[in-house]
Amino acid sequence: MTAAIPPKAVAWGMQLPVQSKSTSFAQPWETSAGPAELAHVVRAADRAGAFYVGVCDHIAVDRSSSEAMSTTWYDTVATLGWIAGMTESVHLLSHVYVLPYRHPLAVAKSFSTLDQLSAGRAILGAGAGHLETEFRALGLDHATRGQAVEPALEQIRKAFADEYVQVQISGETLEMGIQPRPVRPGGPPIWLGGSSRAAITRAALLGDGWLPQGPPKMGTRAAIEMIRELRSSAGLPAQFDLGVLVGPVHIGERRDGMDPHTLFGSPEEIAESLSKLPLRGMNQLQLRFMGDSAAEYADQVVRFGAEVAPLLPEAALP
Numbered sequence: 001m002t003a004a005i006p007p008k009a010v011a012w013g014m015q016l017p018v019q020s021k022s023t024s025f026a027q028p029w030e031t032s033a034g035p036a037e038l039a040h041v042v043r044a045a046d047r048a049g050a051f052y053v054g055v056c057d058h059i060a061v062d063r064s065s066s067e068a069m070s071t072t073w074y075d076t077v078a079t080l081g082w083i084a085g086m087t088e089s090v091h092l093l094s095h096v097y098v099l100p101y102r103h104p105l106a107v108a109k110s111f112s113t114l115d116q117l118s119a120g121r122a123i124l125g126a127g128a129g130h131l132e133t134e135f136r137a138l139g140l141d142h143a144t145r146g147q148a149v150e151p152a153l154e155q156i157r158k159a160f161a162d163e164y165v166q167v168q169i170s171g172e173t174l175e176m177g178i179q180p181r182p183v184r185p186g187g188p189p190i191w192l193g194g195s196s197r198a199a200i201t202r203a204a205l206l207g208d209g210w211l212p213q214g215p216p217k218m219g220t221r222a223a224i225e226m227i228r229e230l231r232s233s234a235g236l237p238a239q240f241d242l243g244v245l246v247g248p249v250h251i252g253e254r255r256d257g258m259d260p261h262t263l264f265g266s267p268e269e270i271a272e273s274l275s276k277l278p279l280r281g282m283n284q285l286q287l288r289f290m291g292d293s294a295a296e297y298a299d300q301v302v303r304f305g306a307e308v309a310p311l312l313p314e315a316a317l318p
Contacts (some may be wrong), residue, residue, distance in 0.1 A: 001157075001186075001190075001207075001208050001236065001237065002186065002189065002208055002237070002239075003189065003208050003209060003237070003239045003240055003241045004091070004123055004189040004191075004208060004209065004241055005051070005209075005241050005283050005284060007239055007315075007317060008283075008314040008315055008317065009283065009314070009315065010278045010283050010284075010285065010309075010312050010313070010314065010315050011051030011052070011241075011283060011284050011285070012050060012051060012284075012285040012286075012287055012304070012305075012309060013045075013050050013051045013052035013053060013054060013090075013091070013093065013284070013285075013286060013287070014045065014050065014052075014053060014054065014286060014287050014288060014289070014301070015054040015055075015056065015095050015286065015288070016038065016041060016042065016053050016054060016055060017030050017033070017037075017038070017041060017294075017297060018030050018033045018034065018037055018038040018041070018074075018294075019038060019055050019056065019072075019073070019074040019079055020055075020056040020058075020070075020072060020073045020074070021070040021072040022068065022069045022070055023067075023068050023069075023070065024068065025288065026070070027290070027291070027292075027297075028292075029291070029292055029293050029294065029297075033294060036294075037294035038294075039086060040294045040295065040298050041294055041297055041298050041301065042083050042086060042087060042090075043086060043087070043298075044297075044298035044299075044301040044302050045087075045090055045301050046086075046087040046088060046089060046090045047302060047305075048301050048302045048304065048305025048306065049089075049305045049309065050090050050301065050305065051090070051091055051284070052090060052091035052092070052093040052123060053083060053090055053091075053092065053093065054093040054094070054095030054125065054286075055074060055076045055079045055080055055083075055092075055093070055094060055095060056073055056074075056076065056095055056096075057073070057076045057094060057095075057096060057097050057098050057101075058073035058098075058131065058134065059073075059101060059134060059137075059138065060134060060137055061073070061131065061133075061134065062131075062133040062134070062137070065131065065133065069131075076094045076097055077094070077110045077111075077114060080092040080093075080094065080114055080122070081113075081114060081117065084114065084117055084118035084121065085117075087121075089121075090121070091121045091122070091123050092114060092118055092121050092122050092123065093123040093125045093191070094111075094123070094124060094125045094126065095125045095193070095211065096125040096126050096127035096191075096192075096193035096194075096211060096213075097124060097125060097126045097127070098126075098127060098128070098129035099126050099127070099128065099129075099148065099149050099152045099153070099156075100128060100129055100135070100140055100145045100148040100149070100152070101129065101138060101140070104151075104152040104153075104155035104156045104159070105155065105159060105165070105167070105176060105178065107124070107126075107152070107156050108155070108156045108159035108160060108165075108178055108187075109159075109178055111124045111156075111160075111182070111187070111188050112159070112160065112178060112179075112180060112181060112182040112187065112188075113180055114188075115182035115183050115184065115187065115188050116180040116181065116182060116183055119183060120182070120183030120184050122182070122188040123188055123189050123190075123191060124156070124187075124188050124189070124190045124191070125190075125191045125192075125193055125211050126149070126153070126190060126191075126192055126193065127149070127192060127193035127194050127199065127211075127213075128145045128146045128148070128149050128194065128199070129142075129145055146198055146199075146202075149192075149202060149206075150202065150206060153190065153206050155167075156187075156190075157186075157187065157190070159178050159187075160182055160186055160187020160188070161185075161186050161187065163177050163178060163179060163181065164176065164177045165177075165178070189208040189209065189241070190206075190207050190208050190209075191203075191207055191208060191209035191210065191211045191241060191243070192206060192207035192209070192210060192211065193210075193211040193212075193213050194211075194212075194213055195212045195213050195214050195215065195216040195217075195223075196216070196217075197216075197217075197218065200216060200223050200226060200227060201226075201230060203227065204226065204227040204230040204231050204234075204236075204240075205230055205231070205234055205236070208240065208241060209240060209241025209242070209243060209284065210223075210227060210240070210241070210242055210243055211243045211286075212243055212244065212245055213245075214245070215245075220244065220282075221280070224242060224280065224281060224282070227240065227242070228240075228318055238317075238318040239318065240318065241283060241284050242281055242282045242283055242284060243282070243284040243285075243286055244277055244282040244284070244285060244286065245286050246263070246274065246277070246285050246286060246287050246288075247259075247261050247262075247263065247287075247288060248261060248262040248263065248288045248289070248290050249262065249263045249264070249270060249287050249288065249289055249290065249300070249304065250262050250263070250264040250289065250290040250291075250300065251264070251265075251266070251267055251270060251300055251303050251304065251307065251308065252264065252265075253265075255290075258290050259290065262290050264290075267303070267307035267308045267311065268311065270304075270308050271308050271311035271312055274308070274312060275311075275312060275313050278312055278313050278314060278315040278316065279313060279315075279316055280316065281315060281316045281317075281318060282315065283315035287304065289301060289304070
């Protein structure tokens, strides 16, 4: 287990637009956007020095839920593999891959391959999932989804670490080999998602980082303290990738129709507003940019990398 972000460094990244079109975050220009617009934003993130780009995970959305969620959710690994071929440095994050939907060896195979093809840029963002009807459609038990994550992670880490992993089938032990191997020793870092107490506990004890999905009920400060206490008690490394959802950002003046929670202003003003986060030890800032087109979104990404990111302080050490 090892953190992906170097000590004191502050990384920033984003869940990509276009690849999912939920009404809770998609902007009007995304409605008719497709691969060309997505590629434009991806290349901008790579040029701008973003640490990662993230792709969501849903297999199928029921008709009633689709009114809010839409049915556009690009396949996670296929999309990340496509992105790997057009980028050089940005990390490739699943945000988040629903582990109960797949056999652990299938997950290990996909992300070992992605890591190999991208020269060591894969990050497995993983979680338990949430959409009850999706579980039912796949013949899975929604109620026990959290319990399935821990054994899956154990087997995935074993498959990342060694070519052969033991699998118990009806009392028989099989040694199953997986190639290609991941580039990084031990495999891609694993960031665990979720903001419930159970999800935060899993992230602290089983992950290399935490991907919050909305503010936790206990508060972010309390969640960070809980993670650090759990890791210290378990004898785990203090270095850990702590994420925070920054929300929408726009470098410039607010415009009509923007999300009311948009952080806007000059690069200096935005950096000042964000600076409190690294000082609390949060070393991974997840951003969403406001714009009227893919071109403006990409421009905002490039400007953030050039004009805001250099002004951020170092992350406080745990």
